[in-house]
Amino acid sequence: MKFCKKYQAYMEEQEKKLPGVGFKKLKKILKKCRRDYNSQNDVQAVLDHQPCPHHCAVCDGTFFPSLLKEMSAVVGCFNERAQKLLELHLASGLRKYFFWFTGKLRGNHVGLIQEGKDLVTYALINAIAVRKILKKYDKVHDSKQGQAFKSQAQSMHIEILQSPWLCELMAFHINLRETKVKSRKSTSVLFNACSLTFSDGKPSLTCELFDSVKLDIDLTCSICLDTVFDPVALTCGHIFCFMCACSSASVTIVDGLKFAEPKEKCPLCREAGVYEGGVHLEELSILLSRSCREYWEERLQTERVERVRQAKEHWELQCRAFMG
Template sequence: MKFCKKYEEYMQTQDQKKLPGVGFKNLKKILKRCRRETTQLQNSPLLLNDSAHHNSHARCLHPCPVCDGSFFPSLMKEMSVVVECFNERAQKVLDVHLATGFHKYFMWCKGKLHGQGNGNHHSLIQEGKDLVGYALINAIAMRKILKKYDKIHDSKQGQAFRSQVQSMHMELLQSPWLCELIAFHINLRESKKALRKCSEILLEGCSLVFNDGKPSLSCELFDAVKLEIDLTCSICLDTVFDPVYLSCGHIFCFMCACKAGSVTIVDGLKATEPTAKCPLCRQAGVYNGSLHLDELNILLSRRCPEYWEERLQSERAERIRQTKEHWESQSRAFLGI
């Protein structure tokens, strides 16, 4: 089955959830129209005697006003809607799962009021599973349509556009919420209670693997995409502890990220200067959009209990020291000393 048809059938099953998608068919029509108009131009009497044009196999050279005026703007608009929808829904699923006490009851009532599922554990797991599939198949759709663009235009503009999307943090496979959803399902799969109740809907194809002691999240739900997320902190060169996800897509230990951003753990990453750069890719302004990966933190603490306890003990003294210095400075400022 061609991917276009497979994608359309998948999105039709998601219609009741009102999930937006990439206009795969419409984008292919734009490229088809471009190829047709180029073929007509090359077959015109003025160009038939030109062997260079005759042997070009109807490839439209870049830049192309037929495509560039509608293709890339349409794709950018659709992808931004898809990413925004995915991030918002994934955050709601994880917020409900991690909430406790009255907060959890409040969020459950809010979901019922807005018609967002029936609020039980079973539907929560199913929603998380569907969102992972939704993210992966839309990421594949984007890659395939850009590959088609480059093939027709004999260019690398599609690859350049993909790099631009990644720099704008609109790549679905870079979303921290996708990482969290994968960890969420692995946590549930390893929970006997959840396994007993919801084993038929738990997400398969996802795992936490260790290669030479180096951990990574692995997910493979469609043949075209295998997602690997490295979980080694590039600063301390150890398994990430209390992990945070910077908006550039890199994961670090919280304390390591604070040191790299020249802030204390009390002030947090939101207090970093806009000019502070990621220690790995050197991109500036990535700390403000950072996110604590709570599900991943739970997963790693369960799978690496001895390491987690050792790291917790070694960092406790530093955390106490920084907290003490912070409150002493605040007291001196308050007293005018």
């Protein structure tokens, strides 16, 4: 089955109507663009199947705005649902009772796990749809505008593979994979497995989907060059140790990343203003603490000393400022 039909079938099978990429509609736009261009040229051009020009008013005025809107809707929906799901799972004490009282915990535990798997599948299949339609655009136009658009989408933070909640859901799935869950047929076909793998001692999250698509998320902090500890994802999608991120943003761990200046840049991509919206990856932290127990204990002891030192300095400065 071709991807377009497979994608349409997947979206139609969803119990709740979710935003998606208008794959079929976008393909029609590209097909019409090529047909209109060829009809305006001589017979030889038609026989040679010359591509549409690099900058096409039809495509650039319809194709990209439409895709941009759809990608934004998909990412917004995914982030919102993933965040709510993980809040329910990580809730404890009075917070968990509050969720139960307000009706948010009516679903059983198995249902939460299944929803997590479904959300990962939803994210990855839409990422594939975007990749394929942009590849089709570049083929029709014999250009690299599709790749340029992808870079633009990443800078706008509407590339779903950048979402920190995708990493969290993958870790969530691995943490609970021992629980037997009865999956729907469509999910079992599309979604194979998430796993934590180690290569030369370096960990990474891996997720496989149909069509030989594989997603790898490197879990090595590019600042300390070690496995991320107390991981945090910046809005650009890059993952660092919380303490390393604070150091890079020139803030103390007491103040946190919310106090970072907008001018501070990501150490990897050099994008500014990515610290304030950073997300603590709690599920990933749980996964790594279980998988790297010795390393985790060692880092815990080391960072505890540093946190105490920074906290002491912070409150000493506060006292001096208060006393004048």
